Amino acid sequence: MTTAPLSTADFAELARTGPAQVGMSALHTGLRGRRLLLLKALLVRVQRERESVDDAAARRFEAAWRLLEQAERAHPAVVRDVLDYPTTGAWLATALAAPVGQALDRRLDRLESIAVTAALRAGCPLDLTVATPTGTLSLTGAGRLHVGAERVRIRARARVVRIGPEGSRASCGALLLSHPRTGRLTGLGPAWTGLRALPGTVALLDDLDPYRVPPGGVGAPPRAATDRAATDAGAWSTRWRGAHQLLERVDPVRACEVRRVVRAVVPLSGGGQPPVPMSATLRAAPGAVLTSLPSSARAMAETLVHEIHHSKLAALHELVPLHRPGPSAVHRVGWRTDPRPIAGVLQGAYAHLALTDLWRRAAVAPRAPESWRSAAGQRFESFHDQVGGALEILLESDELTIAGREFTSQMKRHHASLGAVRRPRG
Template identity: 30%
Template sequence: MGPTATLPVHRLSDPAFAALAAGRPAAATLGELRRSQLSKHLLLLRELVAAGEVPGYAALVAAERADPAGIRALLSRPLVGVWATRRLSALRTGAPAPEAPPDYLASLVSGTAGRRLTATHDGLSITVRIEDSDPLRAGLGLPPTPTLTAAELDRWQQLLTGAWRLLVAQLRPDAEVLATVLDCIVPVEPDPAARGISATSADAFGAVAMSEPADATALAVGLLHETQHSLLNAVQYLFDLHDRPDALGYSPWRDDPRPAAGILHGAYAYLTVTRFWRTRRADPLAAFEFARWRAAVLTAADGLLAGGTLTAAGARFVTALRAEVRSWLADDVPATVARLATGANADHHLRWRLRNHEVRPGDARLLADAWSQGRAAPRIGSRLRPAPRRALEASSRLDLIHATLRGGPAPAGTADGDLAYVQGDEAAALRAYRKRVVADPGDDTAWTGLALTAAGSALRDAPEVVAAVHRALGDPSVDPLALASWLSS
């Protein structure tokens, strides 16, 4: 019997894995991730061929003999992964998949190269395909735009030119990663409720779906963010990072609870975003973003490490990520900016609790009765709502902070309490928020503001409990601060 044949496997050394987790992957690491994604596509294609006839497959095999590298490049395209995954799922379940036509492979072999954006700065270039006609582009989860007009394509080119200049000049190693990983941009329709939207798919390594950004800086940040998602998706194809990926918890980037896998994605994406703002922190708004996100990434990493949801590989990954951000804590930012950044993170967590934690009505009634009868507060807490709703971050106070740091006027309709808080007059802010809560106990924004400015009370730890008891009492004469103090005791 001859020697046993061995198949090549994809591996990363411990140092390469740690550098990747820290957001500093070597070129060899990126090459290994790209090859692993091609392997995934080839395995999916093999399963499709085994399941039945695949139009275009014979032509693909013939073309591969003549141009192996060219066909491998075609099969590495992100939307091939979307097609193969959807098509195989449809074959296995019998469900229709009109967005993944059987003849997609044939059209891929005979198709044109499509339109491209290119940019060069200081000797480093990037080339990106604009994917604005492939029917599979909706597979990244956002509604795509129609085919771009010449003017729209030109705007994207101008934005990429400006973004590339920023990235190469300030974050060249990250720009090198971007040039290696990013394959295509799928333009998508904007969301009126968001400043800009973007997404990636675990089936489409190197593809970014994105609405047209406001400026070059927004494009630079968006590409950094989404490319990190692609990298982490590729890592998770090779390594199990979570024992309980669906366990819900707090994410500093969303107003709804997120699964552990999503929290790690957020932390990893904001790792490079934070590094970007770090290079620009001479500007007050950039310093605010840097200070806010370095703390948020640490919060997320600490929560993951303490939450018991990670595998050993996941713990190594998050530990390396955390160490990278922790090294930035020594970087100074102006005191006013630091105060606003700390407050913005606290504001988000308080709003998150008020939105997503609930006190059972019977428990709120028990606490209200104890208050009315002059008894000590029973030890009663809250629970995560059974079916939390999806929500992106939205905050009028955050909008005011951004406007203030830009040196612009306050947005129309800004509340007096918010103005006082941002200006540093917490006593005036406390009075204003207290007045608003008494006038309308259902105003969660006012409760959050009260919790931000009321030191050392249950309002900081469990604002939803204080609010629920106050509402159960239904008595506007009840001082919310006195109630919070009673609950704290």
């Protein structure tokens, strides 16, 4: 079977939850192509519905598009990086779904901040004013500036950026510096709040971006994003560092995959007292893991592995459809109390297959903490059977495509290869 642009071998490796280098590159390329297609679709929509769009909002959108093109000519890799950032996809999905009127007009302004971020990172000389109706300028993947004004002036020269309220004679609200090679922005000034990097990786703890969580939150009951004031950066960094140390001991290849895939971790509210753990990914924002603060490094490691496999499967389905769209039957699976459609069964089976693989390794890894080895062996035995039952549901379904059936068959082969865990006696 051939699933171009994926080879048969890469397709099978992805089905076995493996971090296939070539396969992951193909998924990333496919996601980038889709992101550009959706961006162009939004431009076409604005042009087609121009008479219904607020004139000022349309003009700002068109100017932002030209600025984005200018930045791409100067530094295409930097522009791709900004467009690849997870919240860009979340914004695009929201803007494309917004009804004509104020809802769409408000969302079109986001392209202005995306284009400005790209231009600043690309080192383009600038002297322009942009709208900040909320009094805040958000720079994608960098941070935000509180200006307390409806328009802000941005002046950039020789990779030094000065930003302040339009017409103000006071000192600028922030001074940003753009790295000459990567274009990364670092800032100074009391009005500037930058995103914080998670240790040892390029991933960011994103507790600032206005599009990091959809309107209304995620999950049921819905969880809201926590803002900077409610985010304990030290606790997040400790969990993150500990999770990567555990993964390095148990499965260094998987640890490398997590570092490569995760671009942003979005803190979610705890959901009451005591806090109830919750994590999620958004199909429109691959590369972002939305989660409440995990209780331990082990819980963080398991959350990361679980959620990146939801992202991987969603990205693969965009490239190679695995199941047919439309209404479907619902099925019971071991890890949920509510019945799931076939798409949910496939997503759950894939993420839990990755976890059973991880738990099997942890249960026998001599460098894993004893507490994790014991818990991992128990969880492997429980979920191994549950995943097996879900795979049978999938293979009996007529809702999978040919590619989906082959993918599930490969999952079943890997599931069978995991066998049972032979834990040490005593």
